[in-house]
Amino acid sequence: xxxxxxxxxxxxxxxxxxxxxxxxxxxxxxxxxxxxxxxxxxxxxxxxxxxxxxxxxxxxxxxxxxxxxxxxxxxxxxxxxxxxxxxxxxxxxxxxxxxxxxxxxxxxxxxxxxxxxxxxxxxxxxxxxxxxxxxxxxxxxxxxxxxxxxxxxxxxxxxxxxxxxxxxxxxxxxxxxxxxxxxxxxxxxxxxxxxxxxxxxxxxxxxx
Numbered sequence: 001x002x003x004x005x006x007x008x009x010x011x012x013x014x015x016x017x018x019x020x021x022x023x024x025x026x027x028x029x030x031x032x033x034x035x036x037x038x039x040x041x042x043x044x045x046x047x048x049x050x051x052x053x054x055x056x057x058x059x060x061x062x063x064x065x066x067x068x069x070x071x072x073x074x075x076x077x078x079x080x081x082x083x084x085x086x087x088x089x090x091x092x093x094x095x096x097x098x099x100x101x102x103x104x105x106x107x108x109x110x111x112x113x114x115x116x117x118x119x120x121x122x123x124x125x126x127x128x129x130x131x132x133x134x135x136x137x138x139x140x141x142x143x144x145x146x147x148x149x150x151x152x153x154x155x156x157x158x159x160x161x162x163x164x165x166x167x168x169x170x171x172x173x174x175x176x177x178x179x180x181x182x183x184x185x186x187x188x189x190x191x192x193x194x195x196x197x198x199x200x201x202x203x204x205x206x207x208x
Contacts, residue, residue: 121147
């Protein structure tokens, strides 16, 4: 039986995606988004900083003069691991500025958000946007304070219609939801720390 995908990210920044759910993930179904993006100080709006642990590194996302999008070729490789999957996990380690609101990552095609995770420091909530099999858009809202200028580890696991949210290894929410529709069309884009070139900019640190 095929393992489900895992998405992982850190905002001051680690972000990884895979089609599995458990520890000891098969590397063939996992995507380390930050490594694939090869971020550095030469990228506008991104600065390398001290990470969560001594000797580790993180990436600080700031300002609106940035365009952090996975190339079409690499994005298609990512989507081959996610396409038509109904089980995947998003793993995010982040340090979000006080009262900041923005998109952690966005997988969308035109105006259709197939998978998007955002955190609002104004409303103190985490939001998951996705599409279901009947092509309807859905938003799950989880009241929680992430934007407190402290490091947090977030795990959002989806298995068909079952969703579990952990923050700092504590189960915060468990819900029954509509099954996500992951038949991603050609031309779908993958953005990190923003929804697109004009909206949803995150002021955050991702851990690598």
